[in-house]
Amino acid sequence: MSDNAGSRGADVVVLGAGMVGVSTAYALRQRGLSVVLVDRREPGSETSYGNAGILSSGSIFPLNTPALWRKLPTYLSNRHHALRWNPAWALRNADWVVRFLANATAAQTEPRAVALHGLIGASLKLHREWIVQAGAAQRIRETGWLKAWRSDNVAAAKAEQAALAAHGIKSELLDRQAISALEPNILPAYSVGLLHTETASVDAPGEVVKAYARMLDGDGGEIRQAEITAIEKDGEGWRVLLPNEDVRARHVVVALGPWSADLLRPLGYRVPLATERGYHQEFRPGARQLLRPINDAEGSFLMTPMEQGIRVTSGVELTDRDAPSSLAQIDAVVPLARGVVEFGEPVGEVWRGARPTLPDSLPMIGPAPRHPGLWLAFGNQHIGFTTGPATGEAIAAMIAGAPPPFDATAFAPSRYL
Numbered sequence: 001m002s003d004n005a006g007s008r009g010a011d012v013v014v015l016g017a018g019m020v021g022v023s024t025a026y027a028l029r030q031r032g033l034s035v036v037l038v039d040r041r042e043p044g045s046e047t048s049y050g051n052a053g054i055l056s057s058g059s060i061f062p063l064n065t066p067a068l069w070r071k072l073p074t075y076l077s078n079r080h081h082a083l084r085w086n087p088a089w090a091l092r093n094a095d096w097v098v099r100f101l102a103n104a105t106a107a108q109t110e111p112r113a114v115a116l117h118g119l120i121g122a123s124l125k126l127h128r129e130w131i132v133q134a135g136a137a138q139r140i141r142e143t144g145w146l147k148a149w150r151s152d153n154v155a156a157a158k159a160e161q162a163a164l165a166a167h168g169i170k171s172e173l174l175d176r177q178a179i180s181a182l183e184p185n186i187l188p189a190y191s192v193g194l195l196h197t198e199t200a201s202v203d204a205p206g207e208v209v210k211a212y213a214r215m216l217d218g219d220g221g222e223i224r225q226a227e228i229t230a231i232e233k234d235g236e237g238w239r240v241l242l243p244n245e246d247v248r249a250r251h252v253v254v255a256l257g258p259w260s261a262d263l264l265r266p267l268g269y270r271v272p273l274a275t276e277r278g279y280h281q282e283f284r285p286g287a288r289q290l291l292r293p294i295n296d297a298e299g300s301f302l303m304t305p306m307e308q309g310i311r312v313t314s315g316v317e318l319t320d321r322d323a324p325s326s327l328a329q330i331d332a333v334v335p336l337a338r339g340v341v342e343f344g345e346p347v348g349e350v351w352r353g354a355r356p357t358l359p360d361s362l363p364m365i366g367p368a369p370r371h372p373g374l375w376l377a378f379g380n381q382h383i384g385f386t387t388g389p390a391t392g393e394a395i396a397a398m399i400a401g402a403p404p405p406f407d408a409t410a411f412a413p414s415r416y417l
């Protein structure tokens with residue numbers, strides 16, 4: 001396989017060292033291929049750093065399900081904590097918005113849930129193996145994830161439980177007393193809870209990516225820190241242009257998260273990739289810590305206990321990836337979080353990131369339709385930290401001509417390209 005290998009070549013060059021790219025590079029090395037992984041930053045420094053750290057078994061229903069239509073009138077006001085949107089962006093991206101909404105039907109939702117369930121299941125299995133192999137097992141907590149309602153909305157919790165159970169995903173319904181027993185250190189803010197029992201979480205997502213990257217390095221994978229300026233066809237293979245050198249490889253994998261569409265445009269691919277931006281702010285721990293992440297269903301924010309304290313993450317902001325930050329959403333939810341758990345002063349600045357999302361909320365995992373040797377692995381929306389390992393494993397399997405560990409048909413890039 002090493003026909004292009006050499007000091008500046010490899011079987012595969014993987015672009016992007018977030019959870020998806022690092023996982024892909026590691027899975028490729030596991031199959032004995034020579035790999036160069038390139039990122040302008042250290043592994044796990046962008047979206048895969050700033051997320052809520054949840055390894056979610058139950059996130060099989062994306063944002064665009066039939067439930068979105070019910071919520072849409074409240075979102076139109078542009079004041080809801082769950083979703084803010086920039087009207088100018090929506091006009092310029094009307095095509096994406098229409099296609100995103102067109103997927104929010106019952107008929108479109110069921111097959112996507114099945115597809116995501118397969119991807120998530122395979123990924124959680126890999127995370128649980130890799131985190132041990134990477135010497136980072138102390139970072140994973142098998143304490144589940146609590147979704148909690150302030151109002152007495154038992155019906156919503158039961159409906160979610162039934163929808164998850166229909167896919168074999170376990171959860172437990174909790175009343176106020178059961179929530180207090182489970183999370184003795186929070187104030188009695190919630191009436192109803194749904195504990196996703198098969199979900200895990202980590203206390204430092206960026207550190208987990210770095211641990212996987214060290215595992216790759218230890219296994220003979222090469223990691224380079226450089227800006228990638230272009231991807232070009234090079235005979236039977238590919239050339240990746242960096243400021244001071246080129247990297248040649250037989251295969252190239254684009255795993256650039258929210259930046260993935262940029263380098264594909266010159267190759268003639270117009271990828272309908274939007275960025276659902278989100279923010280986090282971290283706070284020093286109070287005297288009494290959270291034991292697991294909490295998803296405040298009506299407040300539309302998450303709180304995760306992290307290595308440094310409590311990380312509060314915001315809902316979705318639909319606007320241009322690089323538009324200036326707007327702190328309205330995170331500023332609105334931090335006081336709500338303080339009403340649930342005691343925490344101290346902020347640690348550092350507010351962080352902003354972007355969830356990369358295609359109109360059907362499914363990632364692209366597979367070959368680029370018109371360029372042999374070009375592979376796409378991005379668009380993992382709200383669950384890329386969870387789904388990185390199986391996304392990578394699927395790409396590695398496809399490159400090796402083997403079946404992926406789940407049915408990847410729904411993720412074929414050709415559905416949009």
Ligand SMILES: Cc1cc2nc3c(=O)[nH]c(=O)nc-3n(C[C@H](O)[C@H](O)[C@H](O)COP(=O)(O)OP(=O)(O)OC[C@H]3O[C@@H](n4cnc5c(N)ncnc54)[C@H](O)[C@@H]3O)c2cc1C
Pocket residue numbers: 015016017018019020021038039040041043044045046047048049050051052053054055056226227228229255256257258259276277278279280313314353354355356377378379380381382383384385386387388
């Ligand atoms: C607020 C928030 C909360 C979230 N919570 C969760 C959660 O709890 N659980 C979960 O599973 N998911 C969560 N997500 C989603 C998850 O973080 C993303 O889906 C995932 O991190 C995407 O990983 P990635 O590897 O595709 O992208 P990234 O981690 O962004 O990696 C892409 C890499 O490409 C590099 N890059 C880009 N362009 C270039 C270039 N030209 N040259 C060199 N390098 C380049 C970047 O430096 C970056 O390192 C959350 C996201 C947000 C924003």
